[in-house]
Amino acid sequence: MSQLETLINTSDENLLTLLSSLCQGAIAIDQECRIVWLSQQYRELMELPDNTEFIGQLVNDILPTTQLPRILKTGQPSFLDLMQINNQWCAVTRLPLKNPDGSVFGAIGFVFYDNLENLQPLFDKFARLKKQLVSENLLRISKYELDDLVGNSPALLKIKRQALRAAQLDTTILLLGETGTGKELLAQGIHNASPRRDAPFVGINMAALPESLVEAELFGTAAGAYTGANKNGRLGKIQLATGGTLFLDEIADISAAIQAKLLRVIQEREIEALGSNRLEKVDVRIIAATSRNLKQLVDKGLFRADLYYRLNVLPLQLPALRDRIPDIPAISSYLMEKIARESGLPALSLSKDALIWLQQYHWPGNVRELHNRLERACVMAEQELISTEDLGAEDLISTNETIAFTDLNQAKNHAEAESLQQALTQSQHNKTKAAKLLGISRATLYNRIKRLNM
Incomplete structure (x- = not known):
C-alpha cells in the first residue's frame, strides 16, 4: 500500500467529502502514477462509467492527456490552468503532495468550472500587462519547444542533445552564435524542457533598451525613486521572472555598472531596486545570448571577466545555417507553411532550381534571412512554384556568371x-x-x- 493510500485510508471521511464539495471534481495519484482516489463528481465530469473500478490503475491509461504525472515528476504546482472537458471550459489546479523533507509522494488535481467569471479580472489584468510588455518589445512569450528546431543534420541534433541536458540543470547558460541562428528559440525550448516550464519566461533585448532605462527595467524601482516614477514602485523584469527563466539577449551590450549588478544577481540571487536600500531575494534561471565574442571583449577590458565566467558555465554554440545545409529543405517547408498560415497567402512550393540555390547560398543572415527571403518569395511569386528570381537570387549574382x-x-x-x-x-x-x-x-x-x- 502506497503512502498516499495509507493516508487516505486512515483519514476522516469528512476530509474527502470536504475536498469534493470545494470543486466540481478531484482526483489523486500516488508516486507510481496510480489512481488512489477520485470523487463521484470527477467521474461524472469525465463521463467515466460507474460500474468500473479505477483505483489502482495508471492514470495515463484512463486519462491520456492528464498533466498530473508531470506535477509528480517536477514537484512544482500548477495553480491555474484552463482546459476543455466535454466542450466545457474548466479551471484546473494541480498540486504535489510532499513529505516534511520535501519528497513527493503523490499529486492531486481539482477541477472548477462554475465560477470562471470570477477569474475575469485576473485574466484582464494579465492581458493588459502582457500587451504592454510585448508592445515595448521587452517581454517575449515562451511558445517554442526544442522540437521547433527543425532539421536532422548532425550539427542541429548535437545542439538539441546538449540543450536537453542543460535544461535539467538549474544553472546559467550562455548561447553563442551568429545573428539569426535561433538563439531565442533555443532559450524558450530550454525553458519549456526544464522543471521551471510552468513559471514565467521573460525575455529582454538588452540592445533595444536605452541606457537610462536598463537598471529600472531589470531591477525595478522603489516608490518615489525619481521624479515621475510610479508612486507604488514598479517590478523589474527579474522579479517578473521569479520561479522561471530570465533571457538576456545581446548581453554584450550592457554597461559596466549593469554588469556589476547582474553579477550579484547570479552570485547572491538578490537584487536591489532602483532607489531602494533593501536587498530582495530572487529565484530565476538566467540564459544569456550574444552574437559577439565575449572572450575578446574581456581581453579588451570591455566586459567583466568575473561576469563572463559566471555566464559561461554552460556555453552552447548554435551552428550557422551554412553548417547545416541538409536542414534547408525541411526549414523552408516549415517556414513557408508558417508564412501562409499567418498571412493568408496560398501555400506554395519551391522549384527544383530554387531549392538548389537555397542550398548553395552562403546565408550571412542565417535562418532569419532565409525566412525573409521566403516571405518575399511568397508575396512576389506569380506561379505555384517559387523560382530563384522570386527569392531575389538574380539581385545578388547572375546565375550565368562564372x-x-x-x-x-x-x-x-x-x-x-x-x-x-x-x-x-x-x-x-x-x-x-x-x-x-x-x-x-x-x-x-x-x-x-x-x-x-x-
Whole structure:
C-alpha cells in the first residue's frame, strides 16, 4: 500500500467529502502514477462509467492527456490552468503532495468550472500587462519547444542533445552564435524542457533598451525613486521572472555598472531596486545570448571577466545555417507553411532550381534571412512554384556568371560583399533597411562592412 493510500485510508471521511464539495471534481495519484482516489463528481465530469473500478490503475491509461504525472515528476504546482472537458471550459489546479523533507509522494488535481467569471479580472489584468510588455518589445512569450528546431543534420541534433541536458540543470547558460541562428528559440525550448516550464519566461533585448532605462527595467524601482516614477514602485523584469527563466539577449551590450549588478544577481540571487536600500531575494534561471565574442571583449577590458565566467558555465554554440545545409529543405517547408498560415497567402512550393540555390547560398543572415527571403518569395511569386528570381537570387549574382577563385575565403568574402552591396543599393544606403533585407542586425552590418573594407 502506497503512502498516499495509507493516508487516505486512515483519514476522516469528512476530509474527502470536504475536498469534493470545494470543486466540481478531484482526483489523486500516488508516486507510481496510480489512481488512489477520485470523487463521484470527477467521474461524472469525465463521463467515466460507474460500474468500473479505477483505483489502482495508471492514470495515463484512463486519462491520456492528464498533466498530473508531470506535477509528480517536477514537484512544482500548477495553480491555474484552463482546459476543455466535454466542450466545457474548466479551471484546473494541480498540486504535489510532499513529505516534511520535501519528497513527493503523490499529486492531486481539482477541477472548477462554475465560477470562471470570477477569474475575469485576473485574466484582464494579465492581458493588459502582457500587451504592454510585448508592445515595448521587452517581454517575449515562451511558445517554442526544442522540437521547433527543425532539421536532422548532425550539427542541429548535437545542439538539441546538449540543450536537453542543460535544461535539467538549474544553472546559467550562455548561447553563442551568429545573428539569426535561433538563439531565442533555443532559450524558450530550454525553458519549456526544464522543471521551471510552468513559471514565467521573460525575455529582454538588452540592445533595444536605452541606457537610462536598463537598471529600472531589470531591477525595478522603489516608490518615489525619481521624479515621475510610479508612486507604488514598479517590478523589474527579474522579479517578473521569479520561479522561471530570465533571457538576456545581446548581453554584450550592457554597461559596466549593469554588469556589476547582474553579477550579484547570479552570485547572491538578490537584487536591489532602483532607489531602494533593501536587498530582495530572487529565484530565476538566467540564459544569456550574444552574437559577439565575449572572450575578446574581456581581453579588451570591455566586459567583466568575473561576469563572463559566471555566464559561461554552460556555453552552447548554435551552428550557422551554412553548417547545416541538409536542414534547408525541411526549414523552408516549415517556414513557408508558417508564412501562409499567418498571412493568408496560398501555400506554395519551391522549384527544383530554387531549392538548389537555397542550398548553395552562403546565408550571412542565417535562418532569419532565409525566412525573409521566403516571405518575399511568397508575396512576389506569380506561379505555384517559387523560382530563384522570386527569392531575389538574380539581385545578388547572375546565375550565368562564372568566377574562378583560387582561395575559398576569397570566394566567400566576394559573395558576402556582393550581398551587402546589393542590399545597400536597394535600400538607397539606409543601413537599417539594408540590415533588415539581409536578416541581420544593424551592428552586424557595420561589422561586416568594416571587415570587408567596403
